[in-house]
Amino acid sequence: MVQYPVHLDTTFAALSDGTRRGILERLGRERASISDLAARFGMTLTGIKKHVRILEDAKLVTTEKVGRVRTCSLGPRRLEDERVWIAKYQQMLEERYDRLDEFLRRTQQERTDS
Amino acid sequence: MVQYPVHLDTTFAALSDGTRRGILERLGRERASISDLAARFGMTLTGIKKHVRILEDAKLVTTEKVGRVRTCSLGPRRLEDERVWIAKYQQMLEERYDRLDEFLRRTQQERTDS
Numbered sequence: 001m002v003q004y005p006v007h008l009d010t011t012f013a014a015l016s017d018g019t020r021r022g023i024l025e026r027l028g029r030e031r032a033s034i035s036d037l038a039a040r041f042g043m044t045l046t047g048i049k050k051h052v053r054i055l056e057d058a059k060l061v062t063t064e065k066v067g068r069v070r071t072c073s074l075g076p077r078r079l080e081d082e083r084v085w086i087a088k089y090q091q092m093l094e095e096r097y098d099r100l101d102e103f104l105r106r107t108q109q110e111r112t113d114s
Numbered sequence: 115m116v117q118y119p120v121h122l123d124t125t126f127a128a129l130s131d132g133t134r135r136g137i138l139e140r141l142g143r144e145r146a147s148i149s150d151l152a153a154r155f156g157m158t159l160t161g162i163k164k165h166v167r168i169l170e171d172a173k174l175v176t177t178e179k180v181g182r183v184r185t186c187s188l189g190p191r192r193l194e195d196e197r198v199w200i201a202k203y204q205q206m207l208e209e210r211y212d213r214l215d216e217f218l219r220r221t222q223q224e225r226t227d228s
Contacts, residue, residue, distance in 0.1 A: 009130050016127035018120075021199070028206045078207060079200050085135070086197045092142045093192060 014058035128172035
């Protein structure tokens with residue numbers, strides 16, 4: 001049913017943490033430095049850096065260091081393949097329920113007819 | 115912007131593996147035993163059981179043991195909260211690009227006017 005882009009493993013794993021989802025939402029509004037993010041999420045610089053590294057590996061975030069400040073912004077991936085995977089999965093479920101409905105309707109009809 | 119249902123951590127983590135996504139697609143078509151799944155994915159029973167346990171913990175799969183056969187079917191969760199999180203995130207990105215477009219258009223206009 002669905003192709004398997006290899007990067008779905010990495011992006012879904014990156015999304016499996018509330019702080020990382022929060023960082024994406026924050027960067028969706030505007031760029032932020034590692035220190036900004038650490039203050040915003042009440043974490044150490046080291047803790048935030050680990051999360052940012054995982055988001056970078058998933059190409060959801062890019063970072064740029066100018067002087068001593070590392071600034072984070074959103075990366076090239078926009079979760080489009082992830083959206084499509086979930087949409088196709090839900091569509092498959094819906095078609096399955098439709099078939100079940102049809103089966104139950106026919107069974108009911110046959111009972112009424114007999 | 116977005117509420118944080120705690121279970122998003124668990125479901126996104128469950129989706130971060132190609133075999134587990136494959137199991138969901140397979141069960142979306144019909145129920146299957148652990149042995150069916152092991153044969154389908156060329157894995158050991160132990161390997162498949164580990165994946166099924168993670169999907170069960172995420173409430174994406176339920177299992178029922180009758181005699182010696184454990185049958186797997188889809189669980190109560192349908193990835194709706196996950197779909198909504200991604201949709202809201204993409205909507206935020208789109209609005210951000212719209213604002214950027216508007217800013218560039220105005221800047222261009224001001225240059226033309228002056």
